Amino acid sequence: MPNHQAAAWHNITQEASHSPSNPTTSSISSTAAYVSKNTSFGQWIQLGLIGAVLETIRRISLAVYTKIFNTFFVTVTLQDIHTGQDISMNMVTYWVSGWLGQFPSWSRPRDMHLGAKSISDSLVDISPESLKLEDSFTCSPSVDVPVTFWYKGHWIRAYRGTVDDKSFYYPVSTFTLCILAWNKKILNELLLEAKLKYEKSKASYQTVAVSAPNAGWRYMTRGRRPFESVVLDPGVQEYLHEDALDFMLSKNWYASKGIPFRRGYLLFGPPGTGKTSVIQALASKLDLPIFIISLTRPGMDDSSLAQLIAAIPEKAIALMEDIDVAFSHAMNRRDLGEEDEIKEPGNSTKAAEDSKPSQPSSLTSKVTLSGLLNALDGAGAQEGRLLFATTNKVSSLDPALCRPGRMDVHLELKLASKYQARKLFRLFYHPDIEAKDSDKDSAEHGDPDDLYAKAEINRHQKLSCQLSIEEVETLAERFAAAVPEREFSVAALQGYLMTYKIRPREAAVEIEEWVKKQKPRGAAKIV
Template sequence: MFMSTRSGVISTLVELVRKTLNHDPLVFVNSGLVVVGLITSLRSAANVLYTYAENICLSTVHVRAEDPLYEDVVRWMNDHAFRGRNFLSVLAQTNNNSDKPLRCPVQLDPDRLISYRESEDNSFLELKPFRGSRLFRFRQTWMLFSHAANGPGCFGPPQLDTNPPLKLQCLSISLSPIKKFLDEVRAYGRKVSVSNVTIYRTTSFSPDVVRWSSVASRLSRDISTVILDKQKKQTILRDINEYLHPHTRQWYANHGIPYRRGYLFSGPPGTGKTSLASAIAGVFGLDIYVLSLLDPSMTESHFSRLFSEVPTRCVVLLEDVDAAGLNRGDTEPGEDFIQRSTKTNTSVSLSGLLNAIDGVSSQEGRILIMTTNAPQQLDRALIRPGRVDVHIKFELPSREELQDLFLSMYSEVHQNPQFSPDEQKTEAARLTEQAVRFAECLPEKQFSIADIQGFLLQHKRRPEDACSQVESWVEEMDFEE
């Protein structure tokens, strides 16, 4: 009954269409089926031809999403191959990193609150290619850029797929054209990021997949902004400079010494340990790879593999190693150091950490910086020479360092371009006097750099107010303690 009713409805609709169009609708249906079949056949034939060409005359290079080269390729494609072209499938992305300054009064009016909803919007909308394949030309050679899955950068969040997400191909029996393209891509990436430091952290895509991911790119920090004893600062800069010299690696090889260098930054919180590591990366043009022993997704095998995957020249920052629980135990002298670490807050054992640092698979050429608030708790095996070559002790600031911090915070006061050279000298001398007065109002080695910097941030561009109110701030801090 139901089938006959449905057949009747279909017959009625077919008759209605025939009367309306004066044509048999079955002709259109059959024609559509022929077109679909033809398209399917052509696509199948194209796939067969493509597979055959890929095996015979197409050079192919895959780039994994976790490789730094991936970001360089994406950047080059966005700036060269994709710019000015129209695509039907794109990713809309809001870019808030505009260098265009806001329209605002030259002088800050403390009685007038700034509303960014009323100000000019500096962000802009970017439409970037999203998925599929793109054919482009590089130095008279046609190349095919394809990506089937989302990866980091402009193509969306990384997926769990561990297959190479980016593929480059060209019609050639040699990889030379693609090699030249990748050399161009790397050179362009270095040119764009010459004044930046890229920070990499571990990202867990699944319990079994943990990769390095680029999380930020920041302007290089000037080493002069790091408040530390000048002799200690010069010691580490000279040591790293000698280590990175091209002839040093051969010297290590000639003497049978693994080409590695390790540093331990110890001291109270807020004294600038991480800041110095960041500034060092900027000075020597290195990227930073941050590892944490407290990462709940980090297993010992993950840690060892990630440590071995860092580039030959980079800064590996291992933060707060004392907080992971790999501490010196209360055991009898001579007991195996692995047994001393019985209570840990990490899945990475002390033996696993030591093997990652200087094991057979450990990368050479890198700079390892470990930070700790309690160096006395670290196992001697972790900080022995060869693993820690230079120990920099950070202390609460002295009077001289307090003056340096004040001058660094207000350095632009006497550099006003509206001042004449004589006026700038006068302002510089005046600022130096204020720095001395400011430092004399603070007790030595009592407050951290972070504490004092927090106070100075309350008086940006007003060194006179900082000098006049610092004593009352010290009293408040003493009362809170």
């Protein structure tokens, strides 16, 4: 304090101490007088008061705004399907995101997030002319870009956001809907409509989930595969269907016997014999979603596998394709510490090969056999699911994996029989099947403005009129007679017929020549 101020302060306190009246009051008033005389200190106090008033106003207005907002708006936040762990909530988000897609404003922002509409390998091969943005991709607004629209007289503001969640490597994406409404009735209506829309689309599309990098599931759709479009030997398809259906209807029976409510199928056989196709067709027939587990996906390890499998819901198909590939690289019995286990008879050379140390590679799976077995039937494993595994080399699989309880049904799909060749030919050219399928397709997937779809229907109708049923039967017999038993895969025969798509008569005549040409290629069995 400067000297002259100190002197003044001293005088004030002196005067106050000698005052005959109330000493305290005079001391305060003297202090106040000093403060008001001292300009810089007074300004600080004024500033502080103004700040406090402004902060109070801000808080009050925020509280009023929140109160009004909560009174007039219903707000719901959903976790993004790509990162969600709760499978049923993921489904709700899936419905809602599909429902949002119907509003033009949802795909109108210029700042967009692009996603693939369906699992389609053909997406990468698609020609520039046929690539249609709206057909191949889903467009949604980027994070924090709000979109507004009206629904049943209610104004809705929707936006995507992110929240940090310690259990994920990345921020978790969210969908938020702010609905101008007095009560939650409209939210129920909205969710119901979204679910019905999803159910309707499910009639023509199959839900497929693939594992996402953060150990969650990523949902997609693809066209359903008709069960009849798979040609297997007599009774095989029917057996699979009946067995799977019987399992789905036996929950209480399993519970009463204390048997875990799970069923595993191992489909094995040469490539192109229809292993994957029959699983897809069965899933479509039983209306079950398929969860594709890729054991060789980079970054997949025992814990992420267990997490993924535990998140598969009841009434679903878990599919592990080419399970031998994961095995031959990284998984063998040594992972279990069971080297003394009895080897399969006649498999000693194979076993010796398996016990050689395998070289670590960046492509190898980090999943161990024990990790896989635990995930399949350990404490956290989900009940009520059908597990399908496919392999070309059944002998390379560990017996622990193939034992009943894990793989209850072992089914070999062989190279094509004459029966299959005949059935495949019929499938390609039978007028009834052609007409039925094209009508069904146009009804289900039909976009009335799609010129390609219209042209395709016309073309199929014309073609189907070309042949009578009797003629197709005769040609199918001729075709089957020329195809040697169990030497070609159905995929190879399908490839041949594809080149004669609109020339059934030539297809039946020229097959002999084709078979002769294929054989000298050194392949006794063409897959």
